[in-house]
Amino acid sequence: MSWETVIGLEIHAQLATQSKIFSGASTAYGAEPNTQACGVDLALPGVLPVLNKKTVEMAIAFGLAVGAELPKKSVFARKNYFYPDSPKGYQISQFELPVVSTGAIDIEVNGETKRIGITRAHLEEDAGKSLHEDFHGMTGIDLNRSGTPLLEIVSEPDMRSADEAIAYAKAIHELVQFIGICDGNMQEGSFRVDVNISIRKPGEPLGTRTELKNINSFRFIDKAIAYELDRHIDVLESGGKIVQETRLYDADRDETRSMRAKEEANDYRYFPDPDLLPVMITQEDIDAVRQTLPELPAQMRARFIEQYALSDYDANQLTASRATAAYFEGMVKQGADSKLSANWITGDLSKALNRDGLSIADSPVKAEALSDLVKRIMDNTISGKIAKQVFDAMWQGEGSADEVIEKHGLKQITDSGAIEKIVDDVLAANAGQVEAYKNGQEKLFGFFVGQVMKLSKGQANPAQVNELLKSKLS
Amino acid sequence: MHNLSIKQLSTLLQSKKVSSVELTRYFLDRIQTLDGEINSFVTVTPELALQMAEAADVKLAAGNAHPLTGIPMAHKDIFCTDGVKTSCGSKMLDNFVAPYDAHVVSQLKALDMPILGKTNMDEFAMGSSTESSFYGATKNPWNRQAVPGGSSGGSAAAVAAGLVPFATGTDTGGSIRQPAAFCGISGIKPTYGAISRFGMISYASSFDQGGPMARSAEDNAWLLNAMVGFDERDSTSLKMDKVDYTAGLNDSVKGLRIGVPAEYFGEGLDPDVAVVIKQAMAELEKLGAELVEVHLPNQHLAVSAYYVLAPAEASSNLSRFDGVRYGYRCENPKDLNDLYTRSRAEGFGAEVKRRIMVGAYALSAGYYDAYYLKAQKVRRLVRDDFIKAFESCDVILGPVAPTPAFNLGEKTDDPVSMYLADLFTIPVNLAGLPAMSVPAGFVNQRPVGLHLVGPYFSEAKLLNVAHQYQQVTDWHKQTPEWIEGGRQA
Known part of the structure; x- marks a missing residue:
């Protein structure tokens, strides 16, 4: 054979x-x-x-x-x-x-x-x-x-x-x-x-x-x-x-x-x-032709990995076409984090583009707009989860990231007093679970987080919620 | 009026002694009266001619017309002419009305030179006697038993018979010069690439070159001015400096070195023709030119190389005539193969088919190196011979053809003897050089042409030498007696 x-x-x-x-x-x-x-x-x-x-x-x-x-x-x-x-x-x-x-x-x-x-x-x-x-x-x-x-x-x-x-x-x-x-x-x-x-x-x-x-x-x-x-x-x-x-x-x-x-x-x-x-x-x-030649995919991939600290996979995805690469670099230029930008392009953006049969050049959410959204995640205005909701609204043409956050009141709660109040309410309402947790059922921690996020309509800063719960349950 | 020069006709028109419409009617009349004798036209276009003549008269009346405006002319039927049948002398294109103008046609149209019609030619320019035309042979005005030469035999005969002051021709292996010689007129084939081939139906692309055919060198100079020029639609068109070919006509030829190749006067040349050429040499010497012996050692290989290369190109160039989009299509084709084979078998004549077969053979796998490539090497040798010869002379002189016009039917059954009629003209096409044919006398009342060949871009020099020769001779002014039977001017 x-x-x-x-x-x-x-x-x-x-x-x-x-x-x-x-x-x-x-x-x-x-x-x-x-x-x-x-x-x-x-x-x-x-x-x-x-x-x-x-x-x-x-x-x-x-x-x-x-x-x-x-x-x-x-x-x-x-x-x-x-x-x-x-x-x-x-x-x-x-x-x-x-x-x-x-x-x-x-x-x-x-x-x-x-x-x-x-x-x-x-x-x-x-x-x-x-x-x-x-x-x-x-x-x-x-x-x-x-x-x-x-x-x-x-x-x-x-x-x-x-x-x-x-x-x-x-x-x-x-x-x-x-x-x-x-x-x-x-x-x-x-x-x-x-x-x-x-x-x-x-x-x-x-x-x-x-x-x-x-x-x-x-x-x-x-x-x-x-x-x-x-x-x-x-x-x-x-x-x-x-x-x-x-x-x-x-x-x-x-x-x-x-x-x-x-x-x-x-x-x-x-x-x-x-x-x-x-x-x-x-x-x-x-x-003369060399002057007009763009950076080639292989060169660009290597540069993306080096310059933006991206994985091979992300670099490959982002250099699949000149338009995608330009979109990515447009976001980074506006100040968006490179890894977050990469995740958004290869994730939610490409999903939405595929769903609606659009090319990246025709995306209703332009690089600058998506970059603004990523920046709101970076500065803790919203969580990554809320950002998906904001993105969908932006895709539907409801306005910029800030407009959508404002209009729907999606701004993340970072006021520790306000979060503490919600945490206290959750613990008070679930005394049985608190007891069980203290007796060693530690996987109930996620349940408490979920309850706090639910009560805050997802707007509480997850890191702060974790921190407060830990200290109150210890 | 039919014996006047282009310059004289121009003067008459510009001074309004005669109108373009009158001149056009005059020549149309002559065609109608006399062309039955020689069959030099495939198509006569009186309506187009008169319409153009009227437009010319408007410009002449305004007083700012070009010197050539209003002078009637004719095109060899190889030049596509918008709205006019363009047959290339073939049954294949008997029904083809060109939807556009060749570059040469549009250039002369722009000067309002009325088109009297399209002249007869060997089928697809393949021939040296105009006998291979689908429209029947053209006859030599000097002797209607004789051929006019070819392939531009219709243009040569029409000019010689005074049916038109000037006509276009094309020269692939001698097709302007040899018929000009046989009919006692002057014709020039310029440097390859000087005149655009766009719209000139291709026979052998790397050889084909258009040019004027008229009575005198001076006429040719005027016409060359209007025909030469770069055309972006032809990739082989040359970007040349604009030259006024009339400017140096009157220069003295004193001290001019005229090369005489020993090889021209050997076997194959009719001794009577040799005598005529030697007389011409003596005339030029009297004018102060100096004769120098030169050698073209590979000249004898030229005809063989040409009959590999030209048919090779032709076999491919003529593939487009397939009965699919235009031209002749056989009746009731059974299938695609039948459509192709019968349309081409019935649409092409014997000589065209012969050359397609020879050319396809020379290009086929296993024979390409032995024929096509070998012939290309010979082509280089022939060219190099000329370049070397021009190191010791300014122009080369010789006979255009080995014999005067032969009789109709004399060579139709012997293609090789027909091919040898172009013995002296073919090497020039292999090299792409400019050359002209000048009337130099008669043998048995049939004209003999003097061949002048120059280095690349030496058209002005060739015309100058020919013009000086024509100042001391009158061979170019002689006309056959019977043609004076037309209406008197």
Whole structure:
């Protein structure tokens, strides 16, 4: 037994440009078919491609983020094949000389850090869409997507499990959003993952691989790999051979099936596109992009742990997106305690956001407002428990933390005379329990605390309540 | 009036001795009367022409018109022209009405130069005789049994027959210069990248270059001024300093070093053509130029390299003609594959299919290094030969074509002999250099063209040399007798 799984990923990240890679048409998603396709996208006779320089800057940003080599010269090549949604009869891509050369990214699986190699990343244009429904006996062609810029990120076959593959895909997914080159929307196809998988006995050369396409969620990556892994093992253990082929993952049936075998594969007749000049990248270009590059997730995580004394877990959660990190740092800047801020963001805030399906950027409670609430906990105006009540009211739009506390009279009682009176009342009303406590039933202490808090409507300062009860019961 | 120069026509228009509408009507009449003899137009656009002429007359009346305003012209049918059929000489695009203007078209439209129509050409510019056109061969005005050359044969014949003062052409392997030579007119292919390719239907992108075709070097200089310029829609367009190509026309050629490659006068060159070229050399010497021997040792490899590289690019460039979005589509396709194969098999002619096959083969896995890459290396060698030669001379002189115009049908069954008609012009396209064709005499009453090749961006020098030559010769002013049968100006 003991097969070793070998996985490499090809990720297509749609670059978040306003216009297409070789034309001025818009890249916005969801428009009426063929309304966002200009003459270049339709491949009219005589039209020519002109490179959108923004895409090169984005590729450089990605290269810098994964510590990759950025060759001085890269070349666009034509990949020739006929298909109705490929209007030119070729796709403009990069073949021998990609814009981004070898790099790497660290992933974490079960507390272990592993470095995954990135072979290359290259720029290319997306195809249009063939619409087989809605047209009886015919196929509709929508060229809105034709010419949308893609960065194809090719990994080394460095992953040994589905968990590693998912961790890598998520790391790239997080990174491209972090550096602002891709919106990461998997449903709309902005981030597509193809899985190359093979198995072998440890120490043996690589086995024959199959490529899995059409996987549009991280969950399906897991399922597709699991299915394909079982299939490989079944085939090999029953004495069969794996055929090198492209397979489609069908999420509805949870299975993969053959799309096309290698033997039928096209000869794409790649050659340098004579309509486009080689892309020359200078050190100045690289430096200019570096200037605009935000702090990367890994760097930011390390800084958060160091600067704000956060746990690994909190740092990971808070750096999951630039918006979350900004929210957190916004709170701290306003004077909120870092640990309390972290707890609130990863706890009540994210719960409320999930419940209402909102992103942190659209939160009705902004960083400054939440920071004010945390400060009221810090200065003992309210307890942490009351704060949850205040937060809910703020979420409903009832005003600032102070307004809500004022309006609902939630201010914590810290006047020791007033608390002492409540404590005395509770002890007097529960003479039997006091007796039992004194006879050794010490767990009744919590009962007394509860009674005091209840009588004070939760507003008594819990620390003072504890202290008074202890002295009075001793 | 059809024998007047661009400058003379401009003077007539600017001084309001003739209106653009009158001039346009005059040439439309000539086309109607005479083009039946030579078939130089695929499409004639009288309404568009007259409408543009009226607009030109308004500007001329206002007194601030450009010197070219109001002068009628024609475009090779490879240039997309908004609202006008743009066929590229192919059945594939017989039904294609371009929805936009090529850069060259919009530049000349901006000067209100009335468009008389679209001229005939070899299908997708693949040919040296205009016989591969879906619309039938164009005939040489000097001898209607002869070809006009190609692929810009329609433009050359139309100018030679006085149907239009000037027409655009494109030159991928000689397609401006060779038909200009065969029809006894002047044509210039500028440095690759000088004139935008946007809207010019691609044959072989790294070779294709537009240019003017007219009677004289001086005419060409005027037109080049209007056609050259950077265009951001063409990534291979050059950012060049603005040059007035007419400014140096009258410079003396005294002391000019004219390189004469020994390789040009060897095997393959018609001895009668050699005599004509040598006479031209003598004329230039009389003007004070100095003849120097130069060598282009890799010249003989150029045609072979070209017929790998140009078809390779063409095989990909022509993939968009698939019957899906525009152009010819076969009847009742059974399925997608049938749609593709029959639309292309029925829509393309034999020469186009031949080049697509050759090109696809040269690019295919296992052959790429042996053909495409090897040919790219040859391309570099051919270019380096020129660069080295220009260390010892200012321009290179030779014949445009090894023979005068051959007869219709003479080479249609022998593609290789047809390819060799471009023996002298192809190396220039491999190198991307500017070159022009200048009428230099006749062999058997068929015109012979003198080939002038210069270093990159030397268009002004080439035009200067040609203009000086045309000051002491009148080959460019000669016209076939029968064309005077049109209405007299």
